[in-house]
Amino acid sequence: MFKPPQMFSVLGIPVHVMSNYPGWLLECLQHSIGTHVVTLNAEMTMQAERNQALAQVIQNAELVIPDGAGVVLYLRWLFWQKVQRCPGIELSESLLQQIGQQQPDTKLFFYGGTPGVVAQAAEFWQQQIPKLNIVGTNSGYHTPEEEELLKQRLTELQPQLIFVGLGVPRQELWIAQNRHLCPQAIWIGVGGSFDIWSGIKTRAPAWLGNNNLEWLYRLYQEPWRWRRMLALPEFVVKAFIYRLTARGAI
Structure with a gap:
């Protein structure tokens, strides 16, 4: 079996460091190993300090990737790790591309976002990679009765890769509560990725991301986030x- 990733602590929250996250997850798919992927940034780390339920979910996740610039700089500064930032959206895109090439029979499910947006995101990827086997989508806006129907669909379909875009911490908590429905699946909280894939929003220019300033572009697009940015x-x-x-070693 493949080696588990090396683990460090960011303010008491685990984060895994490796050179090839998509490759590791493809092996999980091949071996039908259920996996919860958390995309950790500074804001989520601060939320976990105040939300014990979220902290426990992250502790229990099989893979916690360094999504945010703050987490990456922390690992470089404290542990002298040559770690590269791995944005969750890029990890997800890489997985979809490699699945389309290597494992096109993998069943995919997109859950979250506003009505219509998640379907547009799925359509975008179906056009990009026609071989993808997207077996279903569901928006994040529904009644309790509709959510029960969603859970029944997941149980019946048994998708192997499930993207959940409900925002932090709701998506992490939802995955932890419901991953038993598809125990062999890879579950990834993708935040606002559906908005970007559907064309509703755009990502920051590459030069901002390369200089750890993607958060500034997000604030420009969503000025109401300024209170959340105080976590930085x-x-x-x-x-x-x-x-x-x-402190900081696990």
């Missing part, structure tokens, strides 16, 4: 304290 300076302060006290 808080993260920096706590990281500095952890560095001085030499």
Whole structure:
């Protein structure tokens, strides 16, 4: 069996470091190993400090990737790791591309986003990679009765790769509560990826991402997020304290 990824701690929250996340997940698919993937950034780390349920879900996840620039810089600064940022949207896109080439029979399901958007996102990928086997979509807006029907669909379909775009922490908690429905699936919380794939929103220019400033572009697009962005300076302060006290190893 393949090696488990190396694990470090970011303010007490685990994060896994490896050179090939998509390849590792493709092996999980081949061996039918159920996996919850968490895309960790500074904001989620701060949320986990205040939300014990979220912290426990991240602790239990099989793969926690360094999605945010703050997490990456923390690992480089404290642990001297040559780690590269792995945005969740890029991991998901790489998986879809490789599945289309290597495992086109893999059953995919997209859940989340506003009505119509998730279907547009699925249609985009179906056009990009016609061989993809997208067996279903469902928006994140529904009644409790409709959610029960969604769970029945998942149980019947047994998709092997499930993207959940409900936002943090709702998507992480939902996955943890419902992954038993498809125990051999890979579940990934993809945040606002459906909006980007559907064309509703755009990603930051590459030069911003390369300079760890993608958060600034997101704030430009969604100025209402400014309160949430306060988690970033808080993260920096706590990281500095952890560095001085030499804490952080798992």
